[in-house]
Amino acid sequence: MKDNYGSTPLYLLQPSSIFSFAAQTLELATQTLGYRDTSATTSSSSSSSSSFADDPTSTRHRKRDEQSGLDVYTLDEVAMHDTMDDCWIILYDKVFDVTKFLLDHPGGEDVIMEHAGRDATIAFRGVGHSLPALQALDTYLMGILPPEERIFTGEGPCQWSTL
Numbered sequence: 001m002k003d004n005y006g007s008t009p010l011y012l013l014q015p016s017s018i019f020s021f022a023a024q025t026l027e028l029a030t031q032t033l034g035y036r037d038t039s040a041t042t043s044s045s046s047s048s049s050s051s052f053a054d055d056p057t058s059t060r061h062r063k064r065d066e067q068s069g070l071d072v073y074t075l076d077e078v079a080m081h082d083t084m085d086d087c088w089i090i091l092y093d094k095v096f097d098v099t100k101f102l103l104d105h106p107g108g109e110d111v112i113m114e115h116a117g118r119d120a121t122i123a124f125r126g127v128g129h130s131l132p133a134l135q136a137l138d139t140y141l142m143g144i145l146p147p148e149e150r151i152f153t154g155e156g157p158c159q160w161s162t163l
């Protein structure tokens with residue numbers, strides 16, 4: 001079914017189409033607002049594209065992000081770690097293993113567990129964590145999402161350094 005503009009109404013789109021619609025809208029917005037240079041994005045997605053670790057002695061087949069040097073974990077992989085014994089969260093496209101920190105978290109373990117295995121950026125930022133809290137993040141950093149799953153590119157106004 002098409003609307004008056006010849007487009008399929010949003011509510012009739014399949015979830016996958018909605019995702020691609022959202023991705024296109026985000027891309028358009030970032031281009032229009034000048035947040036991100038598309039050519040830079042294109043080249044950065046190839047330059048920051050992930051490659052398999054080239055260490056021949058490694059038994060792992062984990063991809064590594066060339067730009068950051070971090071191991072790459074997908075959203076699906078992160079989602080598997082959502083228990084008190086094994087808790088990962090995503091903050092600004094980076095993956096953190098906060099299992100050992102849960103019981104020490106000054107805000108309580110429950111607020112982190114609400115986001116276990118998922119993105120916690122908005123909640124994390126909403127709290128207004130202090131500088132020491134931001135610095136403590138590095139302790140738990142373990143990886144990064146693949147370029148196609150990142151929603152905070154690091155090249156726009158929402159940069160890791162502005163947290």
Ligand code: HEM
Nearest residue numbers: 098106107111112120123124127128129130133136137140
């Ligand atoms: C590795 C991730 C995290 C670290 C290192 C961290 C660290 C901290 C620290 C050090 C504090 C004490 C206050 C401050 O210094 O800002 C705090 C408080 C708090 N955090 Fe986190 N936090 C993390 C993740 C989260 C997440 C995902 C949430 C989700 C909502 C959260 C919610 C809170 C809350 C509600 C407080 C209490 C704030 C208050 O009492 O004023 N934190 N956190």
